[in-house]
Amino acid sequence: MNRIFVLLKAHTAARLRRCRRGFSSPRRVLLSLFVVLLAVIWIGQTLASMLLREPFAPEMFRRWVSLPLMLYFFWHVIRVAWKRPETAIEWSPEEQSLIVGGPFTASEQLLYRFSVIFTATLPKALLTTLALWPDLAWSGPFALLLALVYLELFRMVADLAASCCSARAYAGFRAMVLVLVATGCVAGYQYGRAIVNNSGVTEAVEVSGSQQVIVTLQAVRSSPVVSVVETPFLMVADVVAGRGTMVSVGGKLLLLMLATALNATLILWLYRLYHRMSAERDRRLWAARGVIASVSVGRTAEVATLPGGRLVAVTGPLVWRQARRAQRYVGSLLISMGIPAMLSCIPLFSVPSSEVAFVAVVCGVLFYTFVLLPEAIKFDFRLDMDHLTTLKLLPMTSARVVLGQLVTPVLLALGFQLAVILFAGLYRDVGWKLIAGAVAVTSPLTVVFVALDNLVFLLYPHRPTQEGFEAFVRTILKFTGKSLLLVLAGALLVFWAPLAASLAARLPVVSTASVFYCGLSAGVGLVAVFLIRCVVVAYERFDVSLDGA
Amino acid sequence: MSPDPLISVRSFSKAYEGVPAVERVSFSVKPGEILGVIGPNGAGKTTTMRALATLIPPSDGEMTVEGFDTRCHPVEVKRRLAYIPDDPRLFPHLTVEEHLTFAAAAYGVSQPDEKAARLLEDFELSGKRKTAARDLSRGMRQKLAICSAYLYEPSALLFDEPLTGLDPIGIRTLKQSIVQRAQAGAAVMVSSHLLAMVEDICTHILLLGGGQQRFFGTVDELRLEFADHGSASLEQIFFLATGETDAARQPGSSADSAVMA
Numbered sequence: 001m002n003r004i005f006v007l008l009k010a011h012t013a014a015r016l017r018r019c020r021r022g023f024s025s026p027r028r029v030l031l032s033l034f035v036v037l038l039a040v041i042w043i044g045q046t047l048a049s050m051l052l053r054e055p056f057a058p059e060m061f062r063r064w065v066s067l068p069l070m071l072y073f074f075w076h077v078i079r080v081a082w083k084r085p086e087t088a089i090e091w092s093p094e095e096q097s098l099i100v101g102g103p104f105t106a107s108e109q110l111l112y113r114f115s116v117i118f119t120a121t122l123p124k125a126l127l128t129t130l131a132l133w134p135d136l137a138w139s140g141p142f143a144l145l146l147a148l149v150y151l152e153l154f155r156m157v158a159d160l161a162a163s164c165c166s167a168r169a170y171a172g173f174r175a176m177v178l179v180l181v182a183t184g185c186v187a188g189y190q191y192g193r194a195i196v197n198n199s200g201v202t203e204a205v206e207v208s209g210s211q212q213v214i215v216t217l218q219a220v221r222s223s224p225v226v227s228v229v230e231t232p233f234l235m236v237a238d239v240v241a242g243r244g245t246m247v248s249v250g251g252k253l254l255l256l257m258l259a260t261a262l263n264a265t266l267i268l269w270l271y272r273l274y275h276r277m278s279a280e281r282d283r284r285l286w287a288a289r290g291v292i293a294s295v296s297v298g299r300t301a302e303v304a305t306l307p308g309g310r311l312v313a314v315t316g317p318l319v320w321r322q323a324r325r326a327q328r329y330v331g332s333l334l335i336s337m338g339i340p341a342m343l344s345c346i347p348l349f350s351v352p353s354s355e356v357a358f359v360a361v362v363c364g365v366l367f368y369t370f371v372l373l374p375e376a377i378k379f380d381f382r383l384d385m386d387h388l389t390t391l392k393l394l395p396m397t398s399a400r401v402v403l404g405q406l407v408t409p410v411l412l413a414l415g416f417q418l419a420v421i422l423f424a425g426l427y428r429d430v431g432w433k434l435i436a437g438a439v440a441v442t443s444p445l446t447v448v449f450v451a452l453d454n455l456v457f458l459l460y461p462h463r464p465t466q467e468g469f470e471a472f473v474r475t476i477l478k479f480t481g482k483s484l485l486l487v488l489a490g491a492l493l494v495f496w497a498p499l500a501a502s503l504a505a506r507l508p509v510v511s512t513a514s515v516f517y518c519g520l521s522a523g524v525g526l527v528a529v530f531l532i533r534c535v536v537v538a539y540e541r542f543d544v545s546l547d548g549a
Numbered sequence: 550m551s552p553d554p555l556i557s558v559r560s561f562s563k564a565y566e567g568v569p570a571v572e573r574v575s576f577s578v579k580p581g582e583i584l585g586v587i588g589p590n591g592a593g594k595t596t597t598m599r600a601l602a603t604l605i606p607p608s609d610g611e612m613t614v615e616g617f618d619t620r621c622h623p624v625e626v627k628r629r630l631a632y633i634p635d636d637p638r639l640f641p642h643l644t645v646e647e648h649l650t651f652a653a654a655a656y657g658v659s660q661p662d663e664k665a666a667r668l669l670e671d672f673e674l675s676g677k678r679k680t681a682a683r684d685l686s687r688g689m690r691q692k693l694a695i696c697s698a699y700l701y702e703p704s705a706l707l708f709d710e711p712l713t714g715l716d717p718i719g720i721r722t723l724k725q726s727i728v729q730r731a732q733a734g735a736a737v738m739v740s741s742h743l744l745a746m747v748e749d750i751c752t753h754i755l756l757l758g759g760g761q762q763r764f765f766g767t768v769d770e771l772r773l774e775f776a777d778h779g780s781a782s783l784e785q786i787f788f789l790a791t792g793e794t795d796a797a798r799q800p801g802s803s804a805d806s807a808v809m810a
Contacts, residue, residue: 305662306650317654386638395628
């Protein structure tokens with residue numbers, strides 16, 4: 001065990017060194033300053049929330065703590081059902097060679113993994129502790145840390161279990177999750193509506209569409225089924241808040257520790273099972289090798305021409321390659337876009353004014369495109385950490401490479417937006433001008449979003465599966481930065497709206513809407529061009545000898 | 550009159566964060582020549598090749614391929630040059646034939662089908678056309694990288710440890726193909742620690758040590774400069790030229806004994 005800790009210590013030191021070098025590099029000094037600013041805002045915000053706010057009502061606090069834990073838990077179940085993990089545990093190439101390929105037992109390999117998870121979870125728990133400080137009991141910090149570690153381990157359990165089971169078992173699991181989710185949604189909606197209607201909430205008080213949704217969701221959450229499902233998470237919340245006697249809180253804390261230890265044991269068992277099953281599968285394939293070889297020879301003999309000849313001539317090699325890659329993830333892409341699309345469309349059914357509902361849908365679409373969708377459509381530089389040398393060797397200008405790399409995610413995002421905007425526009429019959437205006441603004445904005453993510457990646461390169469403290473900090477800062485940019489964009493919009501009105505008043509032929517949309521579109525377009533230029537410069541300056549992850 | 554060099558390097562230097570890796574290296578490779586780049590680990594062989602391939606900018610000096618400067622005209626240089634690293638990073642999800650489609654499109658090869666079929670046949674990859682790159686062995690990945698490079702017939706070829714992972718048949722095929730490419734008028738650079746292979750196929754030698762150029766010239770000139778007899782092997786010359794004594798490296802030598810003690 002000692003050698004694993006020696007390795008972990010060296011690994012942590014190396015990561016800190018790389019982090020320091022990355023932040024202090026003169027080429028990244030501006031972005032590093034921005035990151036420091038974000039960190040200050042975050043810490044300031046956390047401290048302010050800790051020092052200035054009043055404690056929540058105990059019952060409300062209890063329910064709000066249990067909710068994200070429950071959602072995160074079931075998210076892992078749904079995630080695994082959406083897409084079977086390609087490998088049971090994602091190891092980086094370095095870990096593959098040093099840990100998996102090293103003289104370590106399965107339990108030692110997992111111990112290393114647990115340590116990495118623990119070091120990444122520790123700051124998360126610390127931040128949550130600070131944010132919830134006025135409501136926490138003595139057991140709160142321990143319970144938060146344990147709960148977060150438990151969820152991370154559960155993620156591993158879900159991945160391992162999905163990798164271990166047979167194709168038939170996985171299909172059964174998938175179908176079961178699909179049925180449960182669909183039934184839950186329909187039953188929940190009906191139940192919530194019935195409760196709300198019977199209670200007369202909507203008649204007694206005039207409530208908006210979004211409030212109606214919230215009231216319905218609250219009713220669903222109070223249903224007997226959800227209450228039973230939520231019980232373990234409420235127990236965690238009780239320990240966090242120190243609800244009950246010292247003995248009961250201590251007992252629940254012990255239970256949580258036992259559950260976490262059980263998860264770790266389950267992981268070890270599944271990991272060994274996974275290796276055993278992989279070996280068995282290899283043996284089966286070996287036994288069937290004669291059949292495979294004859295099929296393969298038969299198939300290759302027929303092929304004489306290279307595939308994709310015409311298509312690649314139209315799209316160019318880079319777009320073609322990324323499209324081929326995206327093709328492999330069609331199912332996941334449809335789900336990643338389908339759910340945000342449905343959520344974005346909620347205002348269509350709850351907001352009375354057509355125009356307001358349409359604008360709300362467009363804003364929802366933009367929010368998902370900016371914050372969540374980029375993670376699902378990384379068919380650009382972000383998945384090409386290992387191929388930057390190959391890209392740099394291509395006989396193309398940097399601008400052409402950058403455009404070729406960014407086209408696929410931009411087109412995917414635009415397709416998603418167009419589908420939702422067109423559906424919303426036609427469903428509420430808002431007129432083609434409003435639809436065209438929305439498309440004119442969202443299209444360049446999509447370029448801005450994709451370019452921004454790629455710019456951050458090229459300045460601070462990392463692997464998509466990278467875990468640990470560094471990845472956690474990067475994610476937090478990226479989302480904070482994006483939120484700040486959204487706020488800034490909103491502020492500019494507020495500034496631009498009256499300005500457009502006054503400009504339109506001076507030009508009697510042109511409508512205010514036209515001036516507003518044209519100006520907005522042009523402004524966002526300029527930002528998009530500027531950001532693309534920044535990506536080109538970052539790509540040109542990317543040194544394959546120095547800037548690896 | 551001898552032809553102009555296809556590859557020309559004058560006073561090339563490269564420093565990483567202020568630490569010099571290569572200092573004032575100069576050489577040239579004419580059509581038909583095969584330059585063997587040799588030297589101990591950390592001598593600057595890969596840095597020199599990567600700079601020529603426009604992957605890293607030189608700190609000082611000038612590098613040209615067919616007269617195009619690597620800094621001013623990187624796209625023109627890349628169009629004429631193929632760099633095959635020791636561990637080629639292929640696109641894992643693309644199949645063997647899709648890689649060739651990609652290379653043909655990227656380098657503007659017209660009618661690549663026949664050429665691709667011949668290359669796949671030569672490098673024994675015909676049976677793997679539909680196999681994804683991630684499912685290929687290291688040697689096969691190396692072969693695919695070489696096929697992709699040969700497909701667009703570059704005038705300058707840079708091989709960095711090209712025999713890594715290749716089987717004996719692959720080694721023979723590659724050596725033959727390198728000689729054939731040179732005979733067809735290409736300028737070839739081969740960096741390798743396999744001195745027998747270098748001696749076998751190279752017409753010129755660039756010897757680097759500690760980032761400094763120790764020698765550049767033909768194999769015979771190398772013998773004349775470092776060995777007192779014309780039959781000395783490249784391995785013997787290597788130890789003489791780099792200041793390492795062959796005896797000191799033998800197991801059981803006094804140096805080893807001291808360490809073991």
